Amino acid sequence: MKRRVYNILFHTHTVSGIVISVALYVIFFAGSFSFFRDEITNWERGHHIEINDALPQDIDSYISHIASENELQGREIEISRYYNERNINVNLSASADTLSTEETQQRTNFYLDTHNLSKSTHASNYGLGEFLYRLHFLDQIPYPYGRYLSGFVALFFLFALFTGLWIHWDKIVSNFYVFRPWAKIKTIWTDAHTALGLIGFPFQFVYAVTGAFFLLKGILILPTVMGVYNGDQNRLFEELEYTHPVFEYKYESLQVSPNVNGLIKQTLYEWEDFQLGEVHIFNYGDTNMHVALSGHLNYKDKFNGYGYRIYRLRDQKIIDERIPEKNNRYLDGVKNVLFRLHLGDYGGLGLRIVSFWLGLVSCIVILSGIMIWLVARNKKNITEKKRRFNYQVANIYMAICLSMFPVTALSFLMVKFFEPEKTLIYKVYFFSWLATSIFFMLKKNINYTNRWSLISGGILSLCVPIANGFKTGFWPWISYSKGYTEILFIDLLFLFLGLLALWVTFFKLKSQPVSPNFK
Numbered sequence: 203m204k205r206r207v208y209n210i211l212f213h214t215h216t217v218s219g220i221v222i223s224v225a226l227y228v229i230f231f232a233g234s235f236s237f238f239r240d241e242i243t244n245w246e247r248g249h250h251i252e253i254n255d256a257l258p259q260d261i262d263s264y265i266s267h268i269a270s271e272n273e274l275q276g277r278e279i280e281i282s283r284y285y286n287e288r289n290i291n292v293n294l295s296a297s298a299d300t301l302s303t304e305e306t307q308q309r310t311n312f313y314l315d316t317h318n319l320s321k322s323t324h325a326s327n328y329g330l331g332e333f334l335y336r337l338h339f340l341d342q343i344p345y346p347y348g349r350y351l352s353g354f355v356a357l358f359f360l361f362a363l364f365t366g367l368w369i370h371w372d373k374i375v376s377n378f379y380v381f382r383p384w385a386k387i388k389t390i391w392t393d394a395h396t397a398l399g400l401i402g403f404p405f406q407f408v409y410a411v412t413g414a415f416f417l418l419k420g421i422l423i424l425p426t427v428m429g430v431y432n433g434d435q436n437r438l439f440e441e442l443e444y445t446h447p448v449f450e451y452k453y454e455s456l457q458v459s460p461n462v463n464g465l466i467k468q469t470l471y472e473w474e475d476f477q478l479g480e481v482h483i484f485n486y487g488d489t490n491m492h493v494a495l496s497g498h499l500n501y502k503d504k505f506n507g508y509g510y511r512i513y514r515l516r517d518q519k520i521i522d523e524r525i526p527e528k529n530n531r532y533l534d535g536v537k538n539v540l541f542r543l544h545l546g547d548y549g550g551l552g553l554r555i556v557s558f559w560l561g562l563v564s565c566i567v568i569l570s571g572i573m574i575w576l577v578a579r580n581k582k583n584i585t586e587k588k589r590r591f592n593y594q595v596a597n598i599y600m601a602i603c604l605s606m607f608p609v610t611a612l613s614f615l616m617v618k619f620f621e622p623e624k625t626l627i628y629k630v631y632f633f634s635w636l637a638t639s640i641f642f643m644l645k646k647n648i649n650y651t652n653r654w655s656l657i658s659g660g661i662l663s664l665c666v667p668i669a670n671g672f673k674t675g676f677w678p679w680i681s682y683s684k685g686y687t688e689i690l691f692i693d694l695l696f697l698f699l700g701l702l703a704l705w706v707t708f709f710k711l712k713s714q715p716v717s718p719n720f721k
Contacts, residue, residue: 353417
């Protein structure tokens with residue numbers, strides 16, 4: 203590679219990386235915990251889930267309960283389960299019957315607990331698992347700005363990945379096996395950045411591409427909507443099959459009692475290993491009532507096994523279907539494969555554990571990049587004013603990034619001792635994050651920030667399973683004996699994280715101070 207080309211790529215890699223480093227760290231750190239969103243939610247609530255990745259089959263009982271509190275005539279009822287938790291999502295549309303009561307003309311959505319049939323709103327159902335999941339695409343920033351920001355961060359990250367690969371291409375094999383822990387500090391960070399960056403490259407590439415696609419697709423499809431569809435966004439969504447079909451309301455009462463359970467039983471009998479994800483009922487109580495059942499095959503059987511079936515209820519005739527084993531199309535592949543790759547849920551808990559650690563490795567790559575940037579600018583030919591400015595930038599970056607570890611562990615303790623609500627989670631997490639970041643910024647010592655972030659995060663992490671045991675009685679050995687794998691997993695995860703953080707601090711971390719002059 204020519205020297206000029208190398209310099210251009212090197213500087214663009216450095217600039218793009220340092221600009222997005224903090225936001226990218228937040229995305230990867232929160233995203234790593236998002237792989238265990240369901241386990242965190244069940245750990246918070248002390249719940250154990252027996253049926254994973256599917257709706258319970260007794261839908262009629264839930265409909266009866268919903269009907270006892272809501273007028274359903276002429277409405278569309280959508281019952282779905284997106285996460286492995288006890289709550290299912292219920293959406294009630296406005297009634298198609300124009301003569302119905304004013305109440306039925308209002309859309310309603312809520313969560314229904316499948317065990318005790320209690321209702322909850324989005325705010326009351328919000329937990330720490332949901333918070334971390336949304337933090338990983340900056341959804342706490344008002345919509346759509348947070349999502350667009352994280353989308354552009356993913357896009358620039360993709361650029362940084364390829365420029366980084368390009369500038370290391372000539373020595374990519376030899377440098378991968380080089381690690382010099384006793385060399386000068388810049389060499390240590392460079393070796394770690396190169397080796398860990400190469401290890402995590404496939405993982406980071408997948409998440410950069412899929413993240414940019416999901417978060418920027420509103421911008422990406424805009425030319426298509428305006429050019430091909432003349433601004434008709436609904437028409438595009440129909441062709442992409444993001445909308446449900448429309449069935450005419452006949453204003454004639456259905457003479458038979460709806461039996462959704464029977465339709466589910468028939469479908470599951472014919473489609474072996476089919477996991478029901480959504481039940482959508484059209485024109486409830488009308489002679490033109492239809493029921494749509496959709497879901498997917500078990501991922502161990504087929505990676506992209508999406509399928510659905512629509513029944514006309516009055517004669518239980520199948521009017522449309524897509525058999526998951528046969529009728530998958532290119533469109534299904536485009537829509538579903540990207541989701542599966544990004545969520546990492548197609549390989550069970552083992553794949554999510556690997557993805558979790560690769561996410562944390564990506565965080566280390568980001569931190570090492572910041573330190574390389576800082577040490578490279580601590581040269582005698584750079585004025586002291588610029589050197590101090592560079593140090594303050596790195597000091598602020600490291601304070602914000604490293605303080606996420608103890609703040610996250612503290613938040614797990616909070617939700618165990620207090621009723622987790624959306625506003626409380628926001629206040630505890632963001633205020634403690636702000637206070638901790640400011641404290642470390644004012645210390646102006648990156649080594650101090652690193653050491654005490656690990657110490658405080660490690661101690662708080664060790665307290666997580668202890669707090670859970672005292673509060674709920676689910677000590678790890680009790681969770682194991684009862685088969686409460688979700689609760690046990692989170693306890694063991696934080697136990698391991700706490701021990702690892704303290705081991706690194708006291709046995710592997712050098713006590714070398716990092717000051718503006720690097721003496």
